[in-house]
Amino acid sequence: MPLWSRIANVFRGDRLSRDIEEEIQSHIAEAVTEGRDPGEARRAFGSVLSHREKSRDIRLIPWLESLYADAVFGWRQLLKRKVTSAAAVLSLALAIGSCDAAFRLIDAMLWRPLPIAAPERLYVLSREVAGPDGKVLASDNFEYPMFRQMRAQVKDQAELIAVSNADHIDLTYGADQETEKAYQQYVSGWMFHSFGIRPALGRVFTENDDLTPSAHSYAVLSYDYWKRRFAEDPKVVGRTFRTGNEVYQIVGVAEVPFTGTEPGTVTDIFLPTMMMKNNAIVRSDYQWILTFVHLKPGVSVALVREKLRPIFRAFVEERAKLSVNPLRDQRLEVNHVSAGVSGLQRRYRTALLVLGGLVMLVLLISCANVANLMTAQATARQREMALRVSIGAGRWRLVQLVVIECSWLALFAAAIGACFGAWAAPLVVGMIGTPENAVRLMLPADWRVLGFGVAIALGCTILFGLAPALRASRVKPVSALKGGSPHLRARMMRLLIASQVAFCVLVVFAAGLFIATSDRLSHQHTGFAAERLLTVETVTPQPQAEPLWSQVADSLRAVPGVEAVALCEWPLLTGGSWNGFISVNGAAPGPAASYFLSVSPEWRELMKIPLLEGRDLRASDKLPGSALVNQAFARQYLGGENPVGRSFDVVLNEGRRDRYQIVGLVGDARYRDMREPMKPTAYFLFQADYSRATFMIRTVSQNPLAMASALRLEVPRARPGFRVSNIRTQTALIEQHTGREKLLSMLALFFGVVALSLAGVGLYGVLDYSVLQRRREIGIRIAIGAQATDIAGRVITDVFAMVLAGLSAGIISGIASIRFVETLLFEVKATDVGVLALPAVTILAVSLLAAMPAVARAVRIDPAAMLRSE
Amino acid sequence: MARTDSLQGSLDLLVLKILSRRPRLHGYAIMSALKEFSGDVLRADEGSLYPALHRMEENRRIHAEWITKDTGRRARVYELAAAGKKQLVDEESRWHTVTSAVNRVLRTV
Numbered sequence: 001m002p003l004w005s006r007i008a009n010v011f012r013g014d015r016l017s018r019d020i021e022e023e024i025q026s027h028i029a030e031a032v033t034e035g036r037d038p039g040e041a042r043r044a045f046g047s048v049l050s051h052r053e054k055s056r057d058i059r060l061i062p063w064l065e066s067l068y069a070d071a072v073f074g075w076r077q078l079l080k081r082k083v084t085s086a087a088a089v090l091s092l093a094l095a096i097g098s099c100d101a102a103f104r105l106i107d108a109m110l111w112r113p114l115p116i117a118a119p120e121r122l123y124v125l126s127r128e129v130a131g132p133d134g135k136v137l138a139s140d141n142f143e144y145p146m147f148r149q150m151r152a153q154v155k156d157q158a159e160l161i162a163v164s165n166a167d168h169i170d171l172t173y174g175a176d177q178e179t180e181k182a183y184q185q186y187v188s189g190w191m192f193h194s195f196g197i198r199p200a201l202g203r204v205f206t207e208n209d210d211l212t213p214s215a216h217s218y219a220v221l222s223y224d225y226w227k228r229r230f231a232e233d234p235k236v237v238g239r240t241f242r243t244g245n246e247v248y249q250i251v252g253v254a255e256v257p258f259t260g261t262e263p264g265t266v267t268d269i270f271l272p273t274m275m276m277k278n279n280a281i282v283r284s285d286y287q288w289i290l291t292f293v294h295l296k297p298g299v300s301v302a303l304v305r306e307k308l309r310p311i312f313r314a315f316v317e318e319r320a321k322l323s324v325n326p327l328r329d330q331r332l333e334v335n336h337v338s339a340g341v342s343g344l345q346r347r348y349r350t351a352l353l354v355l356g357g358l359v360m361l362v363l364l365i366s367c368a369n370v371a372n373l374m375t376a377q378a379t380a381r382q383r384e385m386a387l388r389v390s391i392g393a394g395r396w397r398l399v400q401l402v403v404i405e406c407s408w409l410a411l412f413a414a415a416i417g418a419c420f421g422a423w424a425a426p427l428v429v430g431m432i433g434t435p436e437n438a439v440r441l442m443l444p445a446d447w448r449v450l451g452f453g454v455a456i457a458l459g460c461t462i463l464f465g466l467a468p469a470l471r472a473s474r475v476k477p478v479s480a481l482k483g484g485s486p487h488l489r490a491r492m493m494r495l496l497i498a499s500q501v502a503f504c505v506l507v508v509f510a511a512g513l514f515i516a517t518s519d520r521l522s523h524q525h526t527g528f529a530a531e532r533l534l535t536v537e538t539v540t541p542q543p544q545a546e547p548l549w550s551q552v553a554d555s556l557r558a559v560p561g562v563e564a565v566a567l568c569e570w571p572l573l574t575g576g577s578w579n580g581f582i583s584v585n586g587a588a589p590g591p592a593a594s595y596f597l598s599v600s601p602e603w604r605e606l607m608k609i610p611l612l613e614g615r616d617l618r619a620s621d622k623l624p625g626s627a628l629v630n631q632a633f634a635r636q637y638l639g640g641e642n643p644v645g646r647s648f649d650v651v652l653n654e655g656r657r658d659r660y661q662i663v664g665l666v667g668d669a670r671y672r673d674m675r676e677p678m679k680p681t682a683y684f685l686f687q688a689d690y691s692r693a694t695f696m697i698r699t700v701s702q703n704p705l706a707m708a709s710a711l712r713l714e715v716p717r718a719r720p721g722f723r724v725s726n727i728r729t730q731t732a733l734i735e736q737h738t739g740r741e742k743l744l745s746m747l748a749l750f751f752g753v754v755a756l757s758l759a760g761v762g763l764y765g766v767l768d769y770s771v772l773q774r775r776r777e778i779g780i781r782i783a784i785g786a787q788a789t790d791i792a793g794r795v796i797t798d799v800f801a802m803v804l805a806g807l808s809a810g811i812i813s814g815i816a817s818i819r820f821v822e823t824l825l826f827e828v829k830a831t832d833v834g835v836l837a838l839p840a841v842t843i844l845a846v847s848l849l850a851a852m853p854a855v856a857r858a859v860r861i862d863p864a865a866m867l868r869s870e
Numbered sequence: 871m872a873r874t875d876s877l878q879g880s881l882d883l884l885v886l887k888i889l890s891r892r893p894r895l896h897g898y899a900i901m902s903a904l905k906e907f908s909g910d911v912l913r914a915d916e917g918s919l920y921p922a923l924h925r926m927e928e929n930r931r932i933h934a935e936w937i938t939k940d941t942g943r944r945a946r947v948y949e950l951a952a953a954g955k956k957q958l959v960d961e962e963s964r965w966h967t968v969t970s971a972v973n974r975v976l977r978t979v
Binding site: 005022023024027044058 | 896898915916927944
């Protein structure tokens, strides 16, 4: 290919020139050998230079050559100022890397389509319920019988697919002692076909694997799990595992990329929906499936929605007739979700997008710094530019020269940033999860990440390179060569300072909000004492009667280091919940539900929840029968009077009622959430048969987890068949509820510090530069008797005006944008004095600090020395 | 002056023809051959021969090679490439068509 050799010639331009020159010289030498006069031979040849240039342009690609020359020149320019260039590259790399990391997280969690056939045609059903307080709540959970009717209704337009939430289950491939954990998801058998997922080994489910409840005890593994757990052993097909009392046979492994439908969780094991326990397939009061709608080509989503709505309405109406507290006001929506659906998405969507916004602001600040640097340099190089124009360089060539120099910076920064992002993204994912419930996000370095990196590098080049480049190209050779106009760049730099300060204020403002939120949330009163408290979640193959559980509790009390032991169905703030409607004196139940928990008699004292009236539960009490209630309960249902001795009914569906008598009033304790007000709660006696319960253990040692392994051994020893499923500290359970806020405040603080230091460095650079530019003027002022304060005032006045302008712009836009982050905040208002003062004070402090060196330099100018050097 | 003008557009054809007769000539020799064959009528502007040679080289009509002559000076010699041979045939027949057409016009009018 001629093109290729011309491209290659670009990179050996010198040799090419030498060759052409030599050929021409040999021509003239030949002429002289033939006896011609050397002068005549040269004249006959014409202009050597012009012919050589013509030949050169033929033998290479001129525009590419100029690009190459500028790239080499730009590189040398950067090397000439190693420290400045490195600082610019590193600060930019930090910002770009943060953007990369944020993009990777956001893409993996919210945007990247599932690796399935036609993800653009994937929708999910959602029900919007108007709550009692008028707020609309959305839920993705549906009843299986309704799903069946819906699927039949739209079978020609779309495939409906039911999946459960991924669950962390206990299972074993051998003996009970070898129990391990895995993420399991129930899925419709036809999901694999509809999503176009083929087996990597064995087979995947079909429609026939999902027909009859409890009849298809088969499992399909995800490729990731097969690789991790079985090292891709092909003999895994046919193996069985047991979970609870059910035995499943592995029939195959799904193709590589498919890891379930929940971003953030990698499903290990797929089971047919028909295997869901508790009669879930036929129960009309059990909302447990997520319904995906995979449209057939060419079908509009509106059509499917209109066909599904009547079924939904009829079903809701039917249910409402049987329900204690019917929610008739429900609406079916069909939402586009090519990226899948997960609780993690719901919890972290806003937080991640806000983080993305913050890192973008940091990037803008960083770009403004580099733009200032480039502008300063462009001014310093005005003479060079003027000279280039004078000897015939085109304006466009000057733009190219500066832009290419900038793209070197951007390129290096993007490369280093990509590495930083690749390191930081998994780190943040690690902080989202907890040790027992690790979040696993697929973060491949795919073309999306690459494309983002390239786009951001280009964007940065344009952001900080274009203005200085255009400025350089507008140089007026006459005035520049005569002595220049040093104030040319002032307006541009001022504008950059103001916007930098404004962005910085936004970041620091957000950081302040998140830190305050996290702080208030972690100081939120729980109502119980969590220190030295261990929760030992224990399971049995069959439900076991309460005396057997108490027997194990007794053995645990004898373990050295254990201070006290109590039993409950699940720990507070663990996510488990049981609630129902309350009726007092036979009246109809109100709309507010109460929470319930079964606890052993020692539980209240162990949790250090104060007993305000009456007595504790006793082993001789009955279930249903006696109950402890909290203050919120007494306020909600009993008008706040002393409730001891009064009774209430728990109203169940189909009109059944259980009557309880209140034996004691206890302090409020958090049951489910750290944000909402204390909920009415009633505690009942732990007295039935349970296959899962939690031993609450107060240890002597300050580090309760040190006892975990001893307790794990002691439980099965105390009673064969009892097995520890999970040991966590109560503190860790509480921290789960503040994890997002902690993460957000930590990252926001980090970016706040980065933004402040970048803005500080930028301000320092601009002030220092302006003093350098104005040293002659300052020298003269000092010579004619100006005071130091006068000089300092002159140096900083106009820059501080810009700082103040940026500060007010930042605060105003901060307050205006607060509604985007409102859901992430807790008991913090944008108009709090403290929240507003923080960015203002820090920015002013940083500005003052940044101004010091420049002011000192200005004041110390020695007029005699300065004027002599001019 | 008239001599160089007459070469307009036909330099490539002439260079290809010369190289087909005498392979491995350097630039100066090509120019001398042109002068010689045309009885000193056709004469390329010496310098402009080289951009023409280099263009044909880039287009793979001819290829070039450095040799060291007896004098110790290096020279770049040119040779027809396959594409050049084909172009020569095409250009020659085109030239004949055009010139005979021009001649016919000159004769009849």
